[in-house]
Amino acid sequence: METNWLDYDWSVMLPEATIAAAVLLLLVIDMLMKKEQDRRFIGLLSLFAVLAAGVAVAFGFGKEQTLILDGSYLVDDFSLVFKLLILGGTTLILLSALSQEKSKEIDYKGEFYYLLLAATLGGMVMVSSADLITLFVGLEILSIASYILVGMRKKRLESVEAAWKYVVMGSVATAFILYGMSFLYGLTGSTNLDVVAERIFEVTRGGYDSFVYLSLLLMLVGFTFKAASAPFHMWAPDVYQGAPTPVTTFLAVVSKTAAIAFILRILRNAYLPGLWSMGEWQDVVSKILIAIAVASMIIGNVVALRQTNTKRLLAYSSIAHAGYLLVPLALFASIPQFIVGNDVFFGSIVYYLLAYMLMTTGAFAVLTIIERDRQDTDIRAFAGLYRRSPWLAIAMSIFLISLAGIPITAGFFGKFYILLNAIIVRNLWVAGIMMVTTVISYYYYFGIIRQMFFRPPTESKKISIPLGLAIVIVIGVIGTIGLGIMPKWVIEFVEGLSWY
Amino acid sequence: MPSVSGEFIAFFILAVMAIGGAVFMINFTRVMHMALALVFTFLSIAGIFILLDAEYLAMVQILINVGAVSVLMVFGIMLTRHKQEEKPKARPLHTILSLLGVAALFAVMWRIFYTTPFGGDPADPATVQSLGESIFKQHVIPLELTAVLLLVALVGAIILAKREESK
């Protein structure tokens, strides 16, 4: 007999409920407040909500997998880990945004916070669902909130233009995803990923494999948009440059994390079981993903060489990182006993995402300080930073070195770990391309380092570092170095989780 | 199979209307005409829904896509410079590549549809009741989330579109 929906264990939704309640509460508070009142506490409240949700998520580890309403909501270790990543990234972004109250970076303070929380909620829903409808709605909450966030600084043309490009291309991507999902539904008659997986196996045998691939490819176009990887990567530089810096950080870190989780969830839960046993996965899907990953690495790193704007440069860098992240995803099913090897591959994805989050938020936090100081995001704004604020310059160097993948940093180890994955499955040429593009990337990261250390400063005024940004930078530095020296803690934790 | 049945005739007429609206949208030069042509297409799609035993959806389609979205877009056109005409295109390469790309995509899909046709009997028509049960029981979480989403979109649209007062 059907379970009554009240019988489910709704308590596992506490993190999402917290965030959703915070969104509504802050929205109401913001509307009731007078225009000139200080809205700083809204930021603090949202920070508090995110931290509370994080605690709630952390308590979820080690429990049984919980499924509500046929997978429209699913709590397993996978979702918990990704939720932690999303909430962690949001925390860092809120911290950096909080100390910007006085600057003109964000014109609409109250809205910024609850929209950010709403986007976070969307991301959390995305990672915690095994149903296409819920996935789609989560994706759209994230997307729509992001569109608005990008355009919030509407007095500036580039912000609005970025929002426009983002909304147009994002909607096209949504259309592709939805169209792909419609075929998936048509083949399987269900939106539940487990059912889909079962039936994909049957219909692939039944001769409908071309439809399976069609649905996959259409969705992949959309996925690559969300993760900012080739071929749908071109929005990223424009949007990253135009958006307010905290929002750019959000897109680069949280949005990408959610997108990777989304891709992982759909590919692994829906397609992999059906296609793997027939060898189709290795023959086709794996190769497509590798092509996407390789194209992203090459495009991101090569075009970044030409950039003079730091935000654009970091955008291309994030395209390249999306490529690196797709490598384990593409390879994880290529070994015969893939279920055994899985935890290694997931470990490397999660580790890399964590490292990426720390170094990217750190780098953007430094960029925010520079932007406040110089009203400029060109890399020239970094000139002589070492003379003006040596610690800031050193912190930025650590982030850049980590982004470039040079030891002893989290970024190096993340790449090393992914390379080992490629080697375990004997895919040497992917490893080769990864190495070559990494070497190319040294050049542009060092362009910024050169500015900081080798160029004379254009002014000698001291740079003030607000508390929130300082905290973010310190967390970033400690995390980047600490994870580089002791990757063991994270990796053993991640590999100890149950991935099925 | 393709004996001429009532359903086929209805489908044929609606399909021609839908495609015709879309093609006119591409070919018209005045912006307002394009929008109206697309309204025609949306209406035909509602007709297709009825043909597929989805009367409730047809109503939603008319209410939202025709009634709300299209009207919104018409407002959008009025608020901006609506008298504009499409100028002759100055980007031949872009247009040709677009045409080729879209044609290739369509060719692939066409080919797939006709090489592996779907079999199976039509399902029983879904009643509004079964629709409601599915939404409010099985998909109650996305439903609630959609509420949040609409709220976010509402607030966001207000924030973005409201005129900032001059200082």
Added chain:
Amino acid sequence: MIKFAWIIPLFPLVAFLLLMIGRRKLSEGAAASIGVAGVLASLSLSVAVFLERLQSPSNYVATFDWLRIDQVMVTMGIEVDALGTLMLLVVSLVSFLVFVYARGYMRGDQRFSTFYAYLSLFAFAMLSLVLSPNLLQIYLFWELVGVGSFLLIGFWTFKPEAKAAAKKAFVVTRIGDVAFFVAILLTFWKVGSLELSQVFAAVESGQLAPEIVTTIAILIFIGAVGKSGQFPLHTWLPDAMEGPTPVSALIHAATMVAAGVYLVARTYPLFLASPIAMDVVAYVGVFTAIFAATIALVQNDIKRVLAYSTVSQLGYMMFALGSAGYVAGIFHLTTHAFFKALLFLAAGAVIVSCQRQQDIRQMGGLWAKNRTVGSLFLIGALAIAGVPPLSGFFSKDAILLAAYQDGRYIVFLVGVLAAFLTAFYVFRLFFLIFGGSYRGKEPVVSVPKVMVWPMIILAVFAVATGFVNFPTDAFANWLVEGNGIVAQTASTPWWLPVGMTILSIIGIAMAWILYGKRSVAVSSFGEPGPLPYRLLARKYYVDEIYDRVFVRSLKGLGLILQAFDRFIIEGLVKGIAGIISWLGRIGSRLQNGQAQSYVLVSLIGLILLVVSFTAGRLLK
């Protein structure tokens, strides 16, 4: 004491941190004291470890588990073996002396404390490198050493050449580093471990196919080529001379550049197992030795002469290793560290006394003005020229002997020729600086005392270290004991040392005739101007023959090789960089700001994916 070897690198690390924190507040004296104290502590402990290792010839290994990757445990820790102990001693000793010397050399520099901080960082990385027990750890510190080198080459940020040189050093050595990294990955793949001991065991048991061993060995060697400035990745090393002279002495002569040689020696069982790899090492090494020695003939910058000399001497060490001369290579590494550091420090003293002038055409006659520096330079020059009984004589002999005994006669002959050239160019340098009369414009100033006595100590070592392996083979036996590498202890044929000595003396004599006596061209090199054929031309007819037939042709060769170096090798690098940047330009052009173009690119991408990967399935 050996148990505490892991503390050795930590002293400079602590010094580094203290110096970084107190960078602004510390006086020059305090900063120098902190830096010197750090390496002095390392030196004392290194000596203690060395003495203990002398008595108990067993390796000490201490590791802890760092990470498990797919059932493989990666550890971190230290391993103290004979080679490591020796390196510890050499690195900490030279570091200590250079640290003291820098107190005088860097006096008055705005970023004095930062300089010491970077030096300490480098010392930390280098000392950690020689203690590493596995490939990954070696790689980590290998990179950190490179970072230290980068920071120090570009230390004088106001000099555009220094900035360019730092960048170049970073990029060029990176090519080698990547190869090394690939070697590590390949090893991990094939052996399933990164521990050196397990890798060697796998090689020994034949678990690795010969071609794999060869590939890994050659990749490791490419890493060493980058770090040790071997052909064709040597181009960064002469440019690196833009850094302060103490840096050149410590990093680009004595320690870091020797890390490549150290790496080959550390992974020697891999090379021994692959004759092809040995050939590659030997030929690349000997080619570099002669190639760089020829270019050194035509340089006019005092430090660039020494830089090419370093490249050449490192080539010696490499071809020694490639000729199964494990001991000879390490021996030369040790002696070279001392005499080349001495030469650089003396060159630094010359530069200081000539008021930062580095062009040897603007020097001359300094012997009379500063006899101490002159005699110290002379000791270094004699040592590198291979005059007995200085250290260079013994180690160079050992190398040539190794090549001879290994049956590599061509390598041997080229090595002999390079030895002759070495004597020639180094004494050319000596006579141009110290002989004749002063040609500079600025008055000569005195050199601070604090710079002199580190040189004296180095001079003692440059003279004496040769005797550790003579008359007995004590050094050789100690070095190879227990590590399975056979030391060649066969007796030296009498003609080799005698012949080499005579050859060195001829080289010195020729340099004296041409540059000391000032009988031929005083005009500079590279500008073949009309020679002053005066009456003397007839008188010194012999000299003219020498000059025309021998020296000119060599000089011509040197110039050709220099051009080759500058245009072909660097041109290749520039060409690749050009292609990449051209690709970047195209990518950047595509990013034209039009949202519709972006969507079109994605659509084309989708179509391409369909066509290339699923065409067979979608369109059957």
Added chain:
Amino acid sequence: MPVTSYLVLAAILFCIGLYGVLTKRNAVIVLLSIELMLSAANINFVAFSKYGLYANVTGQVFSLFSIAVTAAEAAVGLAILIALYRRRGTVEMDQFHSLKG
């Protein structure tokens, strides 16, 4: 009446919508073209919910959600366009290119 006909209709509409997105210069029409693409997906859902391999009501549910969600998306898109129009004074797609490179 096979499902293929519906699929082809949807594919045609999807492609026309895509072509509109790629080539139309007026930004409002671009938004409308996107709506057309999304409607094509909805036709698929509804067609599959009647004629699919495992036909059931879920397809209609999905398309209900998608209509609601995409309407919200269109509203936000238009709001952004209005804001952009205020800054830029035009709604021609090829005029929005201050960010590039």
